[in-house]
Amino acid sequence: MGPTASDGSGPRHAQTRDREVTVPAILAAAEIEFATHGFSAARTESIAARANVVKGMIFHYFQSKEGLFEAVLERAYQPFNEALDKSLDKNLSATDALLTFVERLLAAMAEKPLSPAIFMLESIQGRGEHFRRLGMFPLYIRIEALLKRGIAAGEFRKMDPRHGAINIVGLCGFYFCAANNLSHLPGRSRNPLNKQSLARHAAEVIAFVRKGTAASI
Amino acid sequence: MGPTASDGSGPRHAQTRDREVTVPAILAAAEIEFATHGFSAARTESIAARANVVKGMIFHYFQSKEGLFEAVLERAYQPFNEALDKSLDKNLSATDALLTFVERLLAAMAEKPLSPAIFMLESIQGRGEHFRRLGMFPLYIRIEALLKRGIAAGEFRKMDPRHGAINIVGLCGFYFCAANNLSHLPGRSRNPLNKQSLARHAAEVIAFVRKGTAASI
DNA sequence: GTCTATACGAGGATAGAC
DNA sequence: GTCTATCCTCGTATAGAC
Numbered sequence: 001m002g003p004t005a006s007d008g009s010g011p012r013h014a015q016t017r018d019r020e021v022t023v024p025a026i027l028a029a030a031e032i033e034f035a036t037h038g039f040s041a042a043r044t045e046s047i048a049a050r051a052n053v054v055k056g057m058i059f060h061y062f063q064s065k066e067g068l069f070e071a072v073l074e075r076a077y078q079p080f081n082e083a084l085d086k087s088l089d090k091n092l093s094a095t096d097a098l099l100t101f102v103e104r105l106l107a108a109m110a111e112k113p114l115s116p117a118i119f120m121l122e123s124i125q126g127r128g129e130h131f132r133r134l135g136m137f138p139l140y141i142r143i144e145a146l147l148k149r150g151i152a153a154g155e156f157r158k159m160d161p162r163h164g165a166i167n168i169v170g171l172c173g174f175y176f177c178a179a180n181n182l183s184h185l186p187g188r189s190r191n192p193l194n195k196q197s198l199a200r201h202a203a204e205v206i207a208f209v210r211k212g213t214a215a216s217i
Numbered sequence: 218m219g220p221t222a223s224d225g226s227g228p229r230h231a232q233t234r235d236r237e238v239t240v241p242a243i244l245a246a247a248e249i250e251f252a253t254h255g256f257s258a259a260r261t262e263s264i265a266a267r268a269n270v271v272k273g274m275i276f277h278y279f280q281s282k283e284g285l286f287e288a289v290l291e292r293a294y295q296p297f298n299e300a301l302d303k304s305l306d307k308n309l310s311a312t313d314a315l316l317t318f319v320e321r322l323l324a325a326m327a328e329k330p331l332s333p334a335i336f337m338l339e340s341i342q343g344r345g346e347h348f349r350r351l352g353m354f355p356l357y358i359r360i361e362a363l364l365k366r367g368i369a370a371g372e373f374r375k376m377d378p379r380h381g382a383i384n385i386v387g388l389c390g391f392y393f394c395a396a397n398n399l400s401h402l403p404g405r406s407r408n409p410l411n412k413q414s415l416a417r418h419a420a421e422v423i424a425f426v427r428k429g430t431a432a433s434i
Numbered sequence: 435g436t437c438t439a440t441a442c443g444a445g446g447a448t449a450g451a452c
Numbered sequence: 453g454t455c456t457a458t459c460c461t462c463g464t465a466t467a468g469a470c
Binding site for chain 3: 463465466470
């Protein structure tokens, strides 16, 4: 924490010589960079600049750009994973379990609004290795199982559970990936990622999922 | 069309000296490259190789990588635009108009399965200029208007029409962007982009939209 | 119109001083 | 542990021959 005065002329100087500070700073900066540019187009130089460290630090702590990327992915997926685990709360009806899960997933995304874009980019550009390695299957598989259960119980309408799961994940995540464009739509254009907009998004998605999956009367 | 025998040693030779062939070939190759890598990470060399032309041709016909990208975007958006125009067929009920539009949008995407990824990447990485320049506003605005009309008429449930429009576009497009990952899900894993899967996706989305927007009874 | 050769810059990665 | 300097590859773009 020694407040070494930056000398102003050269680039920044050791504001802290401490991995407890440097590593999280790099991860946070990398998250932003990878979320907007994807892996290949991301620049280690930009990450270093944003983290206020020198480029070499990235390779010192993460060996390679790829290593840093994987660390970022892992970090971004954790909240999703937790949302998933918490929603195993068994004896809920399929409907309640699904809506609870969606609510938690949306909360996790709201907390880390860049995560959906990171995974979207990884899906489009990657070849599925990270998807596998991170154990992202459950995200779809468990929703699918939940849907299957609810359909059998007559709570949900008949549908293909696999596609149902995909559609639900898409409803939650698409908004965050499109936020950049959405902010340019005419009309009352408040930032799509501010608290108010996110709350609205969550409410709308939950309603859409509830109505869209419910059994016909 | 002169079948100049490729001499095998040097790189490919003028299979045709004709912009009628070269330009579309470049555009098709560029579409694939930009859809998987985005703008910055796309390589003109890869595009040229895939199109079976020399790199210089890209700059000859499109001046710059950016110029090529814009041409690809424009080309990819056309089918969406047409789907939109055709669904103005006035005197339909809001419900029928919406479902018809969704059906056409899905058909347009199925025909050009890379388009959603291109626009997704442009949304995440771009700063909205292309979104504006291509006139992509109507895609959301008109659905929004349609929803508003249907809500007023009591056909649709109460909802925020802007978010409703976003959710519907998301339901249609997310699947295509996630296809890469989806193909790695366990279970009966046929290619998410083959005819059968796409037909299933379309049916599921249409059902989801119909149920999800319908007024409660 | 098509191809080859090359200028020029950007960026990932490493070596080694402090 | 941190920083500077540097190497080397890759990629856009252009000039000019055919």
